[in-house]
Amino acid sequence: MLNRLLPPRGPARTLTGITLVHTMGQGLWMALNAIYATTVLGLSPGQFGIGVAVAAGIALAVSTPTGHLADRVGPRSVQIWSFLALGPLTAALLAVHGFVMYVIVVSMQAVAYSASRSARMAMVAGLVPPEERVSVRAYLRATSNVSVSAGAALAGLLLTVDSVRAYQLAVVFNAATYLVTGLLTLLLPAVEAQPARPGPALTVLRDRPYLTFVALDGLLSMHNLLLDVVLPLWVLHHTGAPRWMIAAILLTNTVAVVLLQVRAARGTDDPPAAAKASRSGSFCLAIACIVFALTEGASALLACALLLLGALAHVLGEIRQSAGSWGMAFGLAPEHAQGQYQGTYAMGADLGKMIAPALLTWLAIEHGTTGWLVMAVGFALVGAAMPFVVDWARRSARPAQDPVAA
Structure with missing residues (x-):
């Protein structure tokens, strides 16, 4: 079934395969994020909500600037380094103690995530002909639905175990998917960086x-x-x-x-x-x-x-x-x-x-x-x-x- 969800050839197929790895970790973490923060880190539901809101606000604020960075230095470089940064930043949750440290870590994650998202779509635009971009984006979404579901199913198994060690393994797994995604991005051709132009940058x-x-x-x-x-x-x-x-x-x-x-x-x-x-x-x-x-x-x-x-x-x-x-x-x-x-x-x-x-x-x-x-x-x-x-x-x-x- 997964083979049918991949584009037939070229960089688009590699992009979709990379998405498969990346979103599996996302599906796992979406199901366990709140539980890890409140059960393992000892945060209150209110503190967890504040952390999520702060991270969302930061991701929103830097979305356009990080996209501009992808234009200037090349989206492949930005995607590689943002995913490589997300690996240790995610693993840092294992060492978090207290609300302030949690907010700092998830805020840094938000910057790297925003950069990876902007760069990923710029990669689609740079590697895929205009008449195929939407279909490739559709392949990415179909594949991500499968892998997110698989990640959520894995989260269900960990919830059955219901131990601190199991939740910590989920953090390690999620961090590993980011690192693997960053390395797999090396398989993609580089997209030419755009030179600075007269007038406003954004x-x-x-x-x-x-x-x-x-x-x-x-x-x-x-x-x-x-x-x-x-x-x-x-x-x-x-x-x-x-x-x-x-x-x-x-x-x-x-x-x-x-x-x-x-x-x-x-x-x-x-x-x-x-x-x-x-x-x-x-x-x-x-x-x-x-x-x-x-x-x-x-x-x-x-x-x-x-x-x-x-x-x-x-x-x-x-x-x-x-x-x-x-x-x-x-x-x-x-x-x-x-x-x-x-x-x-x-x-x-x-x-x-x-x-x-x-x-x-x-x-x-x-x-x-x-x-x-x-x-x-x-x-x-x-x-x-x-x-x-x-x-x-x-x-x-x-x-x-x-x-x-x-």
Whole structure:
């Protein structure tokens, strides 16, 4: 199965294989991060939450500058050194004592993680022809879903053991995946560094159409938290569906993304086509919200059927919106500044993750059907705006962003 998820040839196949290693460690750590901090390090849940928030804020703040660094020195070098730094920084959690030291370590991890993320997308832009970038990005996502699931399954085994030594082994394993990822990056061809150009260094911060796209895309990306955060609470407190439906919905989503993401990404490399894909995806998300709203007060059997129907509508919206998002992120960025543009693009999803848990939970859990309908209208309106943003961006004078070309 994994072989089918890899691109057929070239650097794209190597990129996807590297992602397989990297995200397996991520899947493991996502399931154990909070438990390690509170059980092994002795932090309170509040202290852990503050540490996560500080790290997220730092990653957000340095995303564009680290992307600019990838443009200037070459994304392969930045990716190698950021992953090699993440190895010992992750292992440093074994020596952490106290809240202050924990915050320092996770903050340093956030800088290295942000650099690796910006560099990784700049590597895709530098090594893959424009007409294949979105499909490669889809391969990366499908592969990461498989490896994250494998990492989460391994975390489940460690949770069964439930010992300090087991959790420490998880830290070592995660650190090792970063080091291996950094070394595997050496197998990729180098992407030529971009020379400095006249004018402001961070040109993306003056590109209003692109920043508008990033903001709207961040709002659309909030749908990623529906299944993880909102729907489990909804199933437990507002429907008659059994608890196991939560796992069934998540499994449906994971399998569908693995099987359909690459196919859903076809034909979305051009920004206008990508905008239409994002719009159609947002309409599917709106339909999913309406179907979820209908489960309130429904019988167990009807609630189960509607939840699965809503989950299918949601995943169709998810894969189309993701594909459209990547097509616009790559296609609207000038080639000489892909690093800083991809770093800025990632900020939209980061902001969405920060806003979504509180906002979407408040809408659905506190306001029920009305809240779901508000979400449906919101997703549809944001998606409908994407073609207009792309038109605006294409009317803008690109030579102004590339003085050398001008």
